[in-house]
Amino acid sequence: MAYEQVKVKHNLALIILPVMSLLIFFGGWQLVVETNIIPSTMLASPSSVVRLFIDKLTNPNPDGATIGVHAWMSAKEAVTAYVLALIVGVPLGLAMGWFTVIRGMFRPVFELIRPIPPIAWIPLCIFWFGIGIWGKVFIIWIAGIVPFTINSWAGVNMTNPTYIQMARTYGATDWQIFTQICIPSALPMVFGALQIALAYCWTNLVGAELLAADQGLGFLIEMGRRLALPEMVVLGMVTVGVGGALIGVVVDLLERRLLAWIKR
Amino acid sequence: MSSKTVADEVIKPVTEKRDLSFRGIITNEYVLYVISSFAFLAIWHSVAKAQILGKSLATPYEVVLEMGRMMTVELAGKNLLGHIWASTQRILIGFSLGAVFGIPLGLFMALNRYVNAIVKPVFDLFKPMPPIAWISISILWFGIGEASKVFIIFIGSFVPCLLNAYNGIRIIDEELYDVVRVLGGNRRDEIFQVSFPAALPALFAGIQISISIAWTCVLAAELVGSRSGLGWVIVRGMRLTKPELVIGGMLIIALVAGLFSLSVSGLERLVCPWKRKIAGL
Numbered sequence: 001m002a003y004e005q006v007k008v009k010h011n012l013a014l015i016i017l018p019v020m021s022l023l024i025f026f027g028g029w030q031l032v033v034e035t036n037i038i039p040s041t042m043l044a045s046p047s048s049v050v051r052l053f054i055d056k057l058t059n060p061n062p063d064g065a066t067i068g069v070h071a072w073m074s075a076k077e078a079v080t081a082y083v084l085a086l087i088v089g090v091p092l093g094l095a096m097g098w099f100t101v102i103r104g105m106f107r108p109v110f111e112l113i114r115p116i117p118p119i120a121w122i123p124l125c126i127f128w129f130g131i132g133i134w135g136k137v138f139i140i141w142i143a144g145i146v147p148f149t150i151n152s153w154a155g156v157n158m159t160n161p162t163y164i165q166m167a168r169t170y171g172a173t174d175w176q177i178f179t180q181i182c183i184p185s186a187l188p189m190v191f192g193a194l195q196i197a198l199a200y201c202w203t204n205l206v207g208a209e210l211l212a213a214d215q216g217l218g219f220l221i222e223m224g225r226r227l228a229l230p231e232m233v234v235l236g237m238v239t240v241g242v243g244g245a246l247i248g249v250v251v252d253l254l255e256r257r258l259l260a261w262i263k264r
Numbered sequence: 265m266s267s268k269t270v271a272d273e274v275i276k277p278v279t280e281k282r283d284l285s286f287r288g289i290i291t292n293e294y295v296l297y298v299i300s301s302f303a304f305l306a307i308w309h310s311v312a313k314a315q316i317l318g319k320s321l322a323t324p325y326e327v328v329l330e331m332g333r334m335m336t337v338e339l340a341g342k343n344l345l346g347h348i349w350a351s352t353q354r355i356l357i358g359f360s361l362g363a364v365f366g367i368p369l370g371l372f373m374a375l376n377r378y379v380n381a382i383v384k385p386v387f388d389l390f391k392p393m394p395p396i397a398w399i400s401i402s403i404l405w406f407g408i409g410e411a412s413k414v415f416i417i418f419i420g421s422f423v424p425c426l427l428n429a430y431n432g433i434r435i436i437d438e439e440l441y442d443v444v445r446v447l448g449g450n451r452r453d454e455i456f457q458v459s460f461p462a463a464l465p466a467l468f469a470g471i472q473i474s475i476s477i478a479w480t481c482v483l484a485a486e487l488v489g490s491r492s493g494l495g496w497v498i499v500r501g502m503r504l505t506k507p508e509l510v511i512g513g514m515l516i517i518a519l520v521a522g523l524f525s526l527s528v529s530g531l532e533r534l535v536c537p538w539k540r541k542i543a544g545l
Contacts (some may be wrong), residue, residue, distance in 0.1 A: 017381035025386050042404055104296020109304050115521040116514050117480040119396075120495075122487065123502035123510045127320035203394035203477075207484045210399060218397070225400035233400045241393035248392070 044231030049238065052231045063223040063232070065215055071239060073215040077133055078205050078247070081140030085197060088141075089148025090190055096149065097156025097186065098178045110149065118143035118204045122211050131212040136205065143204040144197040151193035155186025191255050198251050202244045217243065322508035327515065330508040339500065342492055348520060350492040354410065354485075355478045355524075358417025362474060366422040367467060370429025374463075375455060387426065395420030395477060396484045408489035413482060420481040421474035428470025432463030461536070468532040472525060479521045494520075 026046050032038050033045035044052075056067040065073075095102045096110075118139050129135035159182050167177045209218025217240050224232030289295055305324050312323040322330070334344040342350065373380040373387075398419050399412075406412035440458045449457065486495025494517050501509030 014377060014381050017378060018385040021382045022385045022389075025389075043401075100293050101291055101296060104291075104293045105300045108297050108301045112518060114518075115476075115525065116518045117476070117483050117521070119480050119483045119487065120498060120514045120517055123498050124320070124507070124514075126502060127505075127507060127510075128317055203396055203480065206394045207396040207480070210396065210484065211487055221397060221400045225403060228404070230401070230404060233404065237393055237397045237401065240397045241389075244394065245392040 040230070041228060042230060044229075044234050048231045049234050052235050056235065062227060063220060067220070067235070067239065070215060070217050070220045070236075071243060073133075074205060074209065074217045074240075075243065075247070077136045077216065078140060078201055080133075081137040081205075082144050082198065082201050084137070085141050085144030085148055085201070086194075089145040089197075090152045090193075092145075093149035093152025093190075094156055094178075094183060094186060097153040098174075098182050113142070114146055114150075119207045122208060125208075126212050131214065135212060136208040136216075139208045140201045140205050144201045147193045147197040147200060148190075151189045151196070152186055155189030156182045158189065159185045188259075191259060194251050194255055195248065198247060199244070202240075202247070206240055319505070320507050322506075322511055326508040327512045330506070331512045331516070334497075334509075334512070339497070340491055344497075344516070347492055347494055347497050348516065351482050351486065351494045352520065354413045354482050354493065355417060355475070358414040358482075359421045359474060359478050361414070361418045362421030362478075363425050363471065365418075366425030366474075367429045367470075370426035371433060371460075371463070373426075374430045374433035375459065391423060391427070395423070395481050399485055399488055402485075403489060413485040413490070416481045416485050417478045420477040424470045424473040424477060425467075426470075428466045428473070429463060432466025432470075433459050435466070436462045464536045465532070468528065468536070472528050475524050475528060476521070479517070479524075483517070 029043075030045045030047060033040055033043055033048075040048075053067065058066060060066050060069075092102075092106065096106055097103075121139050121142055122135075125135035125138050129138060163181050163185070164177055167181055172180070205216075206218040206221070209216040210222045213219040213222075217236050220239075221233050221236035224230065224234075224236055308321075309323045309325070311317065312321040312326075315321075331344065336343065339347070369383065373383055395416055398416050402412040402415045402419075406415060436459060440462060441454050444454050444458055482493065483495040483498075486493040487499050490496045494513050497516075498510050498513040501507065501513060
């Protein structure tokens with residue numbers, strides 16, 4: 001039973017320090033506001049944010065919707081655009097990686113659009129779509145399509161050339177090589193894009209809603225600023241952060257499921 | 265294709281000459297680039313001319329004209345170059361601050377577990393929050409002057425700089441440290457001979473991400489409230505319903521942002537030439 005005597009030494013400091021630092025962070029934040037070092041018109045204390053959150057669960061005033069409605073609206077826009085970007089970006093990237101003709105056709109336009117931050121599309125979107133949901137979906141779609149395309153493209157490019165040569169030797173057609181070798185070997189890269197695109201979509205969603213929206217978490221933040229209600233701004237920021245983290249967890253789970261399925 | 269070495273054999277590339285044929289020319293990648301660029305411009309031009317999207321799309325020619333006009337005519341006291349410089353300056357200041365604080369902190373967190381235990385929980389709270397969400401609160405704090413824009417860019421570039429510095433050190437191959445130890449190096453040698461150089465590629469990846477986020481941030485900040493910069497040019501175009509100004513602004517942003525990212529990758533090639541290139545990335 002010798003192994004029972006070997007005890008893993010828990011370094012107490014490493015357990016206490018994170019807890020302490022969080023406590024000090026929230027405590028300091030509360031204290032700074034309570035003692036008016038930073039006036040409450042500029043920063044809300046954590047307790048007032050929590051209070052507002054409980055209030056906003058049912059109360060649609062003063063910005064026109066409860067927090068659930070705002071969050072649902074944002075999630076709806078983000079997920080719609082994300083799925084559309086996935087549907088267009090991944091096949092496009094895969095095809096650009098393998099077929100010279102498609103690469104030749106799309107690369108110049110793609111290289112032109114790639115460095116433009118999606119936020120810059122907002123004025124054009126307002127011209128074209130108004131401030132409804134589709135303008136925002138378009139911006140987030142632009143944001144998501146770039147990582148999806150690039151990763152799928154790189155994934156095909158990174159296919160082991162030996163496999164392709166072997167398939168050629170056995171007389172496989174271009175199409176067979178593409179579907180049976182390039183696509184499976186590109187899949188890990190495509191899955192890598194799921195998380196990147198998600199983070200990028202979520203960032204740009206907030207930007208789009210700050211500027212052109214009448215509902216959504218970005219709009220909640222912006223209204224907080226206009227009404228000079230810092231607790232509403234902070235509440236919006238926290239909800240955005242938590243929402244982004246939650247969707248990230250879901251995508252991560254999906255990714256693992258799918259990858260396990262592919263390995264099988 | 266250059267020659268590749270597989271094991272001991274040197275594979276010499278064989279270029280086979282093909283006869284010139286119409287199909288060969290038309291499917292050449294570079295010919296296709298030219299064709300598709302022209303096709304894109306032509307479609308854009310005809311869509312704008314036919315006013316399918318109403319008056320909200322300008323022809324490419326109008327965009328170029330408008331840009332030329334912007335070079336000489338001053339908008340809000342600055343010509344086009346002035347606005348480009350205004351945005352660039354904000355990015356440079358905000359990004360430098362973000363890198364100066366983010367990179368050392370990330371390195372410290374990776375090298376010292378006590379620093380990590382203190383900083384990581386708080387950092388993890390802020391990490392999932394998009395930097396753009398900070399715009400409103402930074403306007404509350406700093407007004408709509410330069411400080412609020414620099415602050416947002418700082419936040420935006422701080423996070424990827426820190427994360428990549430942190431991960432860059434954590435993913436270092438343990439064997440590299442073993443080599444230093446075998447050669448009689450102490451902790452200091454480990455850090456300076458292995459940790460820092462090995463983390464450089466990841467650092468550069470972080471800088472690349474930071475700069476692209478910084479562009480997003482500066483635009484968003486300028487769209488919300490500003491009197492200069494490329495974001496303001498776009499908003500101005502929107503308010504005046506001048507699509508040629510909006511599209512021109514977007515193209516300039518693409519150009520400048522592209523130049524930024526090119527110069528960072530150029531610098532990376534200078535500083536860490538040992539990094540192997542992955543095809544197509």
